[in-house]
Amino acid sequence: MSLIKSSKGNDRLLLDGFRYRRERTVWRCVKDKCKGRARSDGNTFKMYQDRVCQASDPDEIEKALFNYEIRTKAAECHASPRLIIHEARFKLSSDAAITNPQYNASQRVIQRIRRDENIPSEPKTFADIVIVLNFQITITNEKFILYDNNDDNRRLLIFASKEQLGFLNQCESWHCDGTFAVAPKMFEQMYSVHGSIRGKSLPLEIHLKKEFLENDVSRRTMKNLAALSFIPPQNVIEEFVRIKENASDVLDGK
Numbered sequence: 001m002s003l004i005k006s007s008k009g010n011d012r013l014l015l016d017g018f019r020y021r022r023e024r025t026v027w028r029c030v031k032d033k034c035k036g037r038a039r040s041d042g043n044t045f046k047m048y049q050d051r052v053c054q055a056s057d058p059d060e061i062e063k064a065l066f067n068y069e070i071r072t073k074a075a076e077c078h079a080s081p082r083l084i085i086h087e088a089r090f091k092l093s094s095d096a097a098i099t100n101p102q103y104n105a106s107q108r109v110i111q112r113i114r115r116d117e118n119i120p121s122e123p124k125t126f127a128d129i130v131i132v133l134n135f136q137i138t139i140t141n142e143k144f145i146l147y148d149n150n151d152d153n154r155r156l157l158i159f160a161s162k163e164q165l166g167f168l169n170q171c172e173s174w175h176c177d178g179t180f181a182v183a184p185k186m187f188e189q190m191y192s193v194h195g196s197i198r199g200k201s202l203p204l205e206i207h208l209k210k211e212f213l214e215n216d217v218s219r220r221t222m223k224n225l226a227a228l229s230f231i232p233p234q235n236v237i238e239e240f241v242r243i244k245e246n247a248s249d250v251l252d253g254k
C-alpha cells in the first residue's frame with residue numbers, strides 16, 4: 001500500500017495492484033466505469049468486498065510509483081536528472097521497465113519541476129538581483145559567488161569556486177574573452193577566463209578530429225554543441241544537457 005500524489009498533486013492510493021483517487025472519505029478506482037472502491041479505517045486501507053476491481057495492473061502501479069519518485073526527488077534534492085532516473089529505474093521490474101517512459105520524457109519532467117520551483121523570475125533592475133543561497137554554491141557545495149559589488153547602478157558579479165581558482169593557478173596560459181550575446185539583460189557583457197593544462201589539450205584535439213571524421217554520432221554532437229551559440233541563453237543549459245545525454249560515450253573519454 002502506498003499513498004502518493006498524481007502529477008497534478010492529487011492524492012492517490014495504490015492498493016493490491018489497483019490505483020484509487022480520493023473522493024471525500026471513499027477511494028474510487030481511477031479507471032473509467034470501474035466500480036472498484038476502497039476505504040480507510042484510520043490506519044489500514046481495504047477494498048469493499050462487493051466493489052472489487054476486475055484485473056490488477058502491476059505495471060501501472062510501478063509506473064505511478066516511478067513517476068512519483070522522480071517528481072519528489074526533482075523538487076527535494078539536488079541530484080542530477082541522470083542519477084534520479086537511474087535510481088528510480090533500478091527499482092522497476094523487468095516487465096515494467098519495458099513500458100516505462102523514455103529517458104528523455106522523465107528528464108523533461110524533472111527539468112519542468114525544477115524550473116517552476118527554483119528559478120526566480122527575471123530581474124528588471126540591478127536592485128532586483130538577489131542571488132539565493134542555492135545559486136551561490138556549486139553542486140559540490142563550494143562557494144561559487146566570489147564577488148558582488150552590490151552597486152544598483154553598475155552591478156558587477158564574479159563567479160568562481162576555490163577549486164576552479166586553484167585550477168587557473170596551475171595553468172600555464174589563460175584564455176580570456178568577453179561576450180555580449182549571452183549576457184543576461186541589463187548586463188553589458190559576460191567575461192570568462194579559461195585555463196588549459198599543458199599536454200592535455202593537444203591529444204584531445206586530435207582525438208576529437210578523428211571522432212568527427214569517423215563517428216556519425218560524435219559528429220552530430222559536435223555540430224549541436226557549436227549550434228548552442230545561436231539559441232536563446234535561457235535554453236542553453238537544457239539543450240546542453242540534452243545533447244550530452246545523446247552523445248556517444250567516447251566523447252566523455254570512456
Ligand SMILES: [Zn+2]
Nearest residue numbers: 029034036053
Ligand atoms: Zn478498478
